[in-house]
Amino acid sequence: MNPTLVRWLQAPSIFVLLLWMIVPLSMTVYFSTIRYNLLYPERTGFIGLDNYRFFATDPSFGPALINTLILVGSVLVITIVLGLAISILIDRPFRGRGIARVMLISPFFIMPTVSALVWKNMLMDPNNGLFAAFSQALGLQPVEWLAQYPLFSIIVMVSWQWTPFAILIFMTSLQSQDQEQKEAATLDGAGFWSQFWNLTLPHLARPISIVLLIQMIFHLSIFAEIFVTTSGGPGVSSTNLTYLIYIQSQQAFDVGVASAGGVFAIILANIVALFLIRAVGKTLTV
C-alpha cells in the first residue's frame, strides 16, 4: 500500500479522537478558570483558581473523596478475592460447568440502572424486600440497608456486577495455564496452596494487575448506581466525586465549579491511567 493512502486511511480515527479529547478537555480547563454560573449569567470574567478553591473547600468535598476511595478500595478487594476463588473453583471440569459459568458472569451484562433498582427494591427494601423477609423469618428487625449503610449497600451492588468481570478475565487466563506443569507439581506432592502460590498466582499476576487498573478507572466514575438508589445520601454519606460534580452542575448550575471538579477527576483518573497504559503497553506486540 502506498504511504499516502496509509496516512489517509489512518487519518479519520486519529483526527476524531484528537477532537474528542482536545476540544472538551480544553473547554473544561477554560470553564474552570472563569466565573460561569447559569443562574447568574451577568457574572463573568477570569478568576484564576477560585473555582478549584471553592470546590476543594466545599464541606462535601472531603467526604466525597473519602467515599470514592472507600468505594473503589472495597470493591477492588472484594472482586479480586472472590473472582480468584470462584475462577479457580470452576477451572476444573464438572458436570454443568458451562451453565455455572454463564450464571456467574451474567450479572456483568445487566445494565447498571437495572441492577441498582433490583437491589434497591426487591432485595434491600426494608418493608417488602427479600432481605427484610429473611430478617423477619429469623425474628430480627429488618435493616434499612440504603438508609443505614448506604455506602456499604452500593459497594455490594457494584461488587455483584464486577466480580463476574474478574471471574471472566481470570477464567480465560487460567485456561492458558500450563497443565503439565501443574500435574508435575501434583506428582511431586505439592499441595493446593503451594501450587496456588507458586504456579497459579504468578500466572495470574498480569491479569490481576490489569483487572485492578481497569476496575479503578470504571469505579472512579461510578454514577448510575448512586443516582438510582441513594442520590448520594443520606446527607453526603454515599456521594462520590463523580456524583458531587454532577450535583454541582445540575443543582447549583455552577459550570465553573463543576469544571474545576472535572479537572480534579481527570487528574485522579490519569494517575491510574499512567500505570494501566504502561501495563497494557508491555503486552501489546506490534
Added chain:
Amino acid sequence: MTDRQRQIWIDRAAVTAAWIAALVFFFPIFWMVLTSFKTEGQAIQVPPLLIFEPTLENYLEIQERTNYAKFAMNSVVTAFGGTLLALLIAVPSAYAMAFNTTHRTKDVLMWMLSTKMLPAVGVMMPIYFLAQKFDLFDTRTLLVVIYAMMNLPIVMLILFNYFREIPKEILEASRMDGTSTFNEIRQIVLPLAWGGIASTALLSIILCWNEAFWSIVLTTTDASTLTAFVASFQAPEGLFWAKVSAVSTLACAPIVVFGWMAQKQLVQGLTFGAVK
C-alpha cells in the same frame, strides 16, 4: 481416610461451592425475571411468593401504558448507530495500521486507549454546552456520536489484533495479481476478518446498550434510552415492582445473550488486548 477418598471429598466440596456461588450470583436476575410474572400485589407480598400463577399482564401493560417501545427503539438506534459509526472509522484505520506497522503504531494505539481514561464527568460541562449550542441536546444523533467516540479506541485495538492475524502472504499474492487496495479490502480482508468485525460489533453494542451516564445526563425524553428509562423508575411514586421487572427483563435479556456469545471479545476488549 485414604488420600484418594480425601481427594474425592475435596472435589465434591469444590463443586458444591462453585454451584453455591453460581446460584448466589444469578439469584437477583432470577428474582427479577420471576417478579416480572407476578401481579403488583404479589410482587410486594411478605413473605415473598415463590409459587404462583404466572401472568403476562405486566408485559402487556408496559407496551400499552408506557413508551417502552420508543425507549427500546432509542437504545437500538444509539447502540447500533454508535457501533456502526465506530466501525466505519475504525476498519480502514486498523487495516492500514495492521498492514503497515511502523515504530509509531504502538504509540498511536496507546494514545488512543488513553482517551478512554478521560472520565465522562470531567468533560460533562463542555459536551453539555456543545450539545446545546448545536441544538443536539436530547437527540439520538448526539448519543450516536458520543458512543462511537467512547468505543472507538477499544474497537480499533481489537480490529488491529484481528487484522494482524491475517497472513500477509495472501495479500502479497493478490497484490502481485494487481488487485487494487479497495478490492483487496473487499475481496480478501473483509471475508477473512468478518468474524472478528462481527464480534467486535457485538462488544461495542453491549457497551453502548448499558451506558448510563451520558444517556441520563444528555437526554430528557425524546432520545432517552432504556438505561435512562429504567432510571426514571427510581422515584418513590414509581414503585411498580412487577412492571419495572418486566421492563428490566426485556431491557437486559438481549444483551445478556449477546454477552454470553461475545465472551472472548469482551475479555480482549475490556483488558485492552492484554488478556486473550
